[in-house]
Amino acid sequence: MKARRRKKLAGTKSGRQSASPGSGSDLAAQLRRVAAGGVRVVDLTQTLSPDFPPIVLPPEMGQCRPFRMETISRYDDSGPGWYWSNLSFGEHTGTHFDAPIHWISGRDRPNNALDTLPSEHFMAPACVIDASAQARADADFLLTVDHIKAWERRHGRIPAGAWVLMRTDWSKRSDPVAYQNLDETGQHTPGPDPDCVRFLVRERDVLGFGTETIGTDAGQAAHFAPPYPCHYYMHGAGKYGLQCLCNLDRLPPTGALVVAAPLKILEGSGSPLRVFALVPEPAAAR
Amino acid sequence: MAEPSQRPKRKNPIIRTQQPTLPPPARSRVALGLTAAAARGRLELQVCQDCGAVQYPPREVCRNCLSHRLVWRPQDGRGELLTETVLRAAQELFFRERLPWRVGMVRLDAGANVVAYLHDNVGPAPCRVRVEAALDRAGQAVLVAVPENGRPLLSDDPKLREMTCDPRLRKILVTDGKSALGQATVRALAAAGADLIWVGQAEPWKRVAGFETLLALPQASVVPLDLTDGRSVRELAGEIGGKVDIVVNTADCHRTFGIAARRGVETAQLEMDVNYFGLLRLAQEFAPALKARAADGAASAIAWVNVLSIFALASYPAHGTYSASKAAALSLSQTLRAELRPAGVRMINLFPGPIDDEWDQLELPPKLSPGAVASAIVEALKGSVEDVYPGDVAQDWLARHLDNSKALERELAEGSR
Amino acid sequence: MARAAYDDVVLAVPVTVPYVRYSIRGAHWFLGRALAQLLAAAKIPKARVDGLAVASFTLAPDTAVGLTQHLGVTVRWLDHVPMGGASGIVSIRRAARAVQSGDAEIVACIAGDTNHTDSFRRNTATFSQFAQDAVYPYGSGGPNASFAFLTAYYMRTYGARRDDFGKLCVAQRNNALKNPVALFKKELTLDRYLNARLIADPLRLFDCVMPCAGAEAFLVMQRQTAERFDLRYARLLGAIERHNAFPDDPVQYRGGWAFDCDELYRQSGIGPQDIDFLEAYDDYPVINVLQFEDLGFCAKGNGPDFIRANTFETDGTFPLNTSGGQLSVGQAGAAGGHLGIVEALRQLTGQTLGARVTGARHGLASGFGMINYDRGLCSGAVVLAAA
DSSP: OHHHHHHHHHHHHHHTOTTSOOSHHHHHHHHHHHHTTOEEEEEOBOOOOTTSOOOOOOTTSOOOOOOEEEEEEEEETTEEEEEEEEEEOOTTSSSEEEOGGGSGGGTTSTTOSTTTSOGGGGEEEEEEEEOHHHHHHOTTOEEOHHHHHHHHHHHOOOOTTOEEEEEOOGGGOOSHHHHHOEETTEEOOOEEOHHHHHHHHHTTOOSEEEESSSSSSOTTGGGSSSSSHHHHHHHHTTOEEEESBOOGGGSOSSOEEEEEOOOOOTTOSEEEOOEEEEEEOOGGGO | OOOOOOOOOOOOTTSOOOOOOOSOOOOOTTTHHHHHHHHTTOOEEEEETTTOOEESSOOSSOTTTOOSOEEEEEOOOEEEEEEEEEEOOOSSHHHHTTOOEEEEEEEETTSOEEEEEEOTTOOSSSEEEEEEEEEOTTSOEEEEEEESSSOOOGGGSTTGGGGSOOOTTOEEEESOOSSHHHHHHHHHHHHTTOSEEEEEESOTTOOOTTHHHHHTSTTEEEEEOOTTOHHHHHHHHHHHGGGOSEEEEOOOOOOOOOSTTSSSSHHHHHHHHHHTHHHHHHHHHHHHHHHHTTTSGGGOOOEEEEEOOGGGTSOOGGGHHHHHHHHHHHHHHHHHHHHHGGGTOEEEEEOOOOBSSGGGTTSOSOOBOHHHHHHHHHHHHHTTOSEEOOSHHHHHHHHHHHHOHHHHHHHHHTTOO | OOOOOOTTEEEEEEEEEEEESOOSSOHHHHHHHHHHHHHHHHTOOGGGOOEEEEEOSSOTTOOHHHHHHHHTOOOSEEEEOOOGGGHHHHHHHHHHHHHHHTSOSEEEEEEEEOOOTTHHHHHHHTSOHHHHHHTTTTTOOTHHHHHHHHHHHHHHHHOOOHHHHHHHHHHHHHHHTTOTTOSOOSOOOHHHHHHSOEEETTEEGGGSOOBOEEEEEEEEEEHHHHHHTTOOEEEEEEEEEEESOSTTOSSOOSOTHHHHHHHHHHHHTOOGGGOOEEEOOOSSHHHHHHHHHHTTSSOTTOHHHHHHHOOOSTTSSSOBSTTOHHHHHOBOGGGHHHHHHHHHHHHHHTOOSSOOOTTOOEEEEEEEEEEOSSSEEEEEEEEEEEO
16 A cells, blocks of 8 residues: 555656656657757766676675676677677676665565566656765765755755765776775775665655665675665665766756666566666757 | 706797697507506506516507506616617607707616606716606607606706796796685796796785785786686787796686585586686687797797696585586696697696685695695696696595595595585 | 428529619509519519519508509419518518428519608608607607617627728628619718718718618529529528517617527528628618627627628628618618518529629528517528529
């Protein structure tokens, strides 16, 4: 009962956003504006390559596959006129989407796998919170409720059904060692603290949380209460995650429309995907 | 007089690279008994179980009593050098390129005549000598006479040096130089006089104790190498393949699961991707480069070393999927040996027992320290062998396997749930 | 049991197919020419030859069997003799009993080989299983390596010097200079011999034969048959052979002849002092010396003294290899062991190509062959007498 009402609310709210699709005429207008160059397309996706660092778990656990390509043929005797490859990767390799079924707290949620997600969730407005200065100063920086409220004082309340994207400029760390930032005590990357996550889920009913780092949770989140609070609360509430995003510094704090459509995998927990944002150009810049 | 090798001069780049040739590779099947023992560094000859006569050259039946019950037995090789010559002309290209050759005929105390290469340190006939078995560049057993007392190195004789793969003054790739075994291997090769050691690492973001100080060695040069990534292997081969003299494949993924202890194949796939497919990728990219330089003067490509495991020979059920991946690697390595052979590049397999690391933590001693395995690698390269079983456990399992492999299978299965 | 005598067994019609260094022909060509020359010289039709003994290294994939169809001969007695330089002697021993018993009337004994630029290497590489397994991999020296071992050992043990061997080689060259068929035409001085290029210490260039293409042949029959066809002949007095003799000698310092030497002279009814010339198997000079000793001409180890006390030209005190021997004529493969027999036959029937040993009544031809591993396994010898 509760779940159904939530879904309906999200659908209703998303219709009230100025830059999001609602009625058919709004949609057509949007597409005309894109064609006319009035909307900038910003690619938020890292290139899927074997060099991109995968998430590393303790060796006793099962590991997520890094991205690998095995060339089938490349205009050679395995295939003279064509070039193609077989790929292997984990569901959570590279820039990827997390579905609620990914976490134990979300395993019984309805429509919680990639093949059952409501497709209207593939497009949603984004609120981009700039924590780049803080993350540069402290790799273990945690986003708090205070940070959220400070952002809202400047940019307005975070609407229900929106993505909250934490900009840290972490994607600019092109050296995999710096990107992973591991030492003897584990990984040190920024993320949200448990209170912040609970707030976004319970008080703002967001669509999901997105980061530039390798996880939606901070690198040291195994030690939080509960461990991995972003995964725990978001997925537990049927919400989503986006990881390894880039170019968040090219998005406005509000107004961007994020398109994130993961692969339709049977009982999928997540997938690499092409995620991009549509950003309306200010009239003056055209 | 024998002298140790000198650092080779830089190669003249506009002269065509010398092509590899081989000594005569043909042997009858019965003669391959000599090769089987030489592969493990031993001299063995056939002995008749009925009359005790020692046979050489190898035969199908006893030359004394015609018994067919001939068995290969280790020999100490002591004997008398009766006569010798120095060959100044040879019909095969390999020998023509390396004239002259000193060979002699030795009468073994055990009672057979053998033709053997004479180490430079052996005096003129007649004199006492000791005969050893070595592998020539065709991978076949040959006999070498050295002075009866003292153990001169094959690598001190400029002709016989080619029967070894001495790491001295050579450029060596250690595929995983970051693991405990890898680090020990790099250090041991540096101590053995290697000129340059490329230290491969797959996951640069992982901090491992000792690695920073290892990279401070003047010979060490860290390179990215992930055997699960074909692109990584290809790019490194493109960059250094034409310079590598010896590949030492230390990369290993070791987990401790049988079948029932783990759900799904993900862990087993990871083991296979490093231990088996990793070897395949590495061989596809580096073997051609080594073969092309197998006769490239004094700084030629000479050897390929795989660190397998005694589990490759007989599966250890507690580490069952790991054993299978090492068995797959062993099988593939035999193909690699066959493909390297026409160029005379030697492929050496090591089969250590449990190593004193995190994955064999629960194995009872005796366990091998990484340093002991590294020493075994260096010794194998300096000697003239291709199958090495370092440590007590490896020797024990090998003996049991050769004696009755089905019994060993049962013994290893005891304690499985 | 005493061996049966060779009553009325004779050899006739000495034939040489001239040697060439290299030939594009196959062995069948040289063997076929040898048979043709035998028939032409003997004026015998091909159909009258009812026995054939063949020796060749390069006839493969054929043996004597293939040759019968190749040459169009129908025989009731056939032997392929794979004993290298002893094949000629062994052919005589086989053919003699065949014609004595009536199993064959006229046996053609032919030996010949072609020689291509790679023949020697290929033949040596696959010479025997023991050579493949235990000798060839050690420098691919072939027989040169094995005989270098023997020569070095003999020199050290018995005090032979290089100029002792040189004396034999120079004498044989002098004999060859009178032989129009010999491949070597230039005089050999002792100085040139001693300073020639090293092959396998202590062997130098002129210690080694030159492999070439060619053939040698003769007929074996009963005396009555030879007379019916008006052929000059030599009588077979005695013949021995021995294989894998003295296997426990650490190094081969004596050949199989030592085993049966007394039997040879007993059967022949003469002694070494009655021999007027020796056609020894001379693949290397040291083997000549072994034959001096093992065929009763001097004691074991006295070879050097024997050499120093004699001269070996056709007009010398001990005529040796009167046509030049293999060392100066050339070694046409398996024909090397027939060369001495054919020359002995020429000397005893007055049909020499080169110089003649005057008043020769008895000759000894010796064969040796097949270094299988570390020693020559086959040996044999025949004593021939003028008619």
